[in-house]
Amino acid sequence: MTLVTQEDSDFTNIFRTSKNGFIQFAYSYLGNMQDAEDVVMESYIQYWENKDKATFQTSNIKGYIFTIIRNRCIDILEERKYLLQKNDELYKHIIGEIELNISSLKGCDPSELFTSEIENIVNDTIKTLPNRTREIFYERYLEQKSYKTIAENFGISVKGVEFHVTKSLNVLRKKLKDYL
Template sequence: MDFVLAKSFNEIYTAFYRKSYLYVKSYVQEEMVAEDIVSDSLIKLWEQLKQKPIDPVAPYLFSMLKNRALDHLKHQTIKHDVHGLMTEGLERELQIRISSLESSDPKEVFSNEIQQIVEKTLNSLPERTREIFILSRFGNKSHKEIAERYNISVKGVEYHIGQSVSVLRVALKDYLPLVGILSFLKL
């Protein structure tokens, strides 16, 4: 069929959707994202075909798909980089708070209650996330050592630690400001 003169979106969709979807998904690895990229690209192609003939259509479409997938992957890279920086900051903040808790007098500031909350919160985490956090924070293992142990990437280790930090932060939200103030007043 000559898609230069395609009369309906359905013709374009039927002819190109499946191959386009498989192509994009093989790179972005997310079904919904692939569907969005393909749908948007097919609509854009259809609108352009209504304005002027494009021949051949397939290379033009796959060029559009490639560029949209690249844009998505580049955006994901930036997002992961920013998330990594934010996670590092949260990790440092939590480490300071944990250090403050460890250095405070056990009879002060509800330490038994806080310890119970930390233990309960850590026990509520998925097993691998909990183990990675404990190895990092209490086992003094580097992210690289943990990644090798679990056969995951360093980014994967950072993800698990970030998840632990987020959950602990929520669980300890009522206690950590008090600990910070009392530690400051002791100085």
Template sequence: MSDQNPHIDSSRFIHLLHQDGDKAFELLFKLYYDKLLHLAKYYLNSTEDAEEIVQDVFIKLWERRRNITALNNSYLFTITKNACLDHLKHRSVVQKKSKEHYERQLADPLRFIQNETASLILEKELDEKIQESIAALPDKQREVFTKSRLEGKKNMEIAQELKISKRTVDTHITLALKAMRLQLKEFLMFML
């Protein structure tokens, strides 16, 4: 080969890489990019990952260009192969962690079911306590409260239906809520 186009394993090319790195590096890139990409695709089965690996290989070569004392085909193929194997190892670790995370997530629904069962029990107990506290209200308060909160009627409707003032309805509801808060106080503290 003429001096115009040196072999990459010649001392002249190494000297060129040290002195005029841009020109030598461009030549190296043109000669080997496609070959290294083909090798990386073989290992990784992904064009995108292979391109990234080969770019990283060239970046490392550029960063170390002043320290390179010998450079040949096998060196370039070896560092590309090693980069691919490192990538595969990293991907394997990530997949393992993802699998472990997925398995932990599968275990969570069991805890959710247990928590849901506990919630249902608490909900049932709360409902029973509410029913007991409503039953303990004086008759008129219970009637007004039931129409307001359980039947969803407006205070004015209740007043007209029971032939009492709206203010009396408001008072009955206020007293009923106060009495129920007292009755449910311990249960509500437990819930918080």
């Protein structure tokens, strides 16, 4: 047979009469009903597990449980504050990276990148052409000479000049296929 002490009876009475008020108190600070209920139930359990060690008067069980609830609410709010501060730091870091990327993209001129890249490809490709084809290409496109003048300079026919120009243009088209 189990003996029910006055203290057990007082606790049962406080549990029945104060539970909802405690939950509303915790909820008013935590803003989450599940958290509030958990805090109150954990506080009752903590009281029950430590009632024999407690240095309070049995007439103030309600005040003791209320203090546990208050302290647990403070702990939860401190945890939330800490997490929000960490999230804010992370958010500021991410915003900084995004702003840096935007700035970098705004400062980037794709036409300059492609122009220098294309120039390098053209120069490297022209260097690989046979000497006569390369010289005819230079006279035609850099010196803007006519086919007839180039033919006279090299002692070949206009068709021969056309052959060398077509040959160099075909090689350049192949090398620049990704840009055309």
